Amino acid sequence: MRLDNGLLTNQVYDAYKPLLFSLAYRMLGSVMDAEDISHEAFIALNASDPAAIRNVKAYLCRIVTNRCLDTLKSARHRREVYVGPWLPEPLLTEKDGPYQALARHESLSTAYLLLLQQLSAVERAVFLLREALGYEYDEIAEIVGKSAANCRQIFHRARRGLAEHRPSSEESGASASTMNDQLARLIGQFVQALSTGDTGLLLSTLSADAAAYSDGGGKVHAALRPILGRDRVAIFIAGVYAKQSAGSTYRQAVVGGEPGIVTYADGKPVTVLTFRAEQGRIADIYIVINPEKLTRVQ
Known part of the structure; x- marks a missing residue:
């Protein structure tokens, strides 16, 4: 430039x-x-x-x-x-990658980004400028073109709205590194269960009310609605794995600052999985297979 x-x-x-x-x-x-x-x-x-x-x-x-x-x-x-569930484009935040530093200081997880989607566009802007960037209300007012008093009201309304939707895992008080270590162990068991066909182990990694969300964007075949319940999620995930396993490889990755999985076919990324854990089990699985959202994944 x-x-x-x-x-x-x-x-x-x-x-x-x-x-x-x-x-x-x-x-x-x-x-x-x-x-x-x-x-x-x-x-x-x-x-x-x-x-x-x-x-x-x-x-x-x-x-x-x-x-x-x-x-x-x-x-x-x-x-x-949009065809089916919408999920954020995966952001790999791995060591030596261009976005590594971001994840050390900020929440970029799929679950957090989806939580922000509960807010209106203006609420999201005010909340991020105040909560994440530490702006004063008069500074936010100048940026979004509203009064400082109005921005204060918008922020508190946004924070209340997020609190109503925030999963209990977000309030556990555990450090991010501890939660990531726990999630990485769960994902390891999850992958082992899929690769060995151990249904019992797979079920043990999932919470009773687990959910899976699959974003194909109408570009590739994907579930058009969330898959709800441990048994249904296990069957769905096992089916996805069976379809992709022949000729495919996978690796554990860091996505949005948290453990995830990237799968490849013929050397190209075809799926990114991210997870949300709660009380020692996988509560949500987010599956991005929309090829337009995988162009920056390596």
């Missing part, structure tokens, strides 16, 4: 790129859109009048927030007619 006005330097780009990407990704659940929008913010900064910008960080966040709100408006119809 050519630097024209002195505002955009390599230091500014390096300092704010992770922040802008994480804001956009949690707003939209799309890696591609988050990359595009954060890049557009830097282009806008580079083309701006330096005398008109008092706070570079606030300016960039305002650009990203407004672009996200516009994107969500245009995407509303597409989401309404």
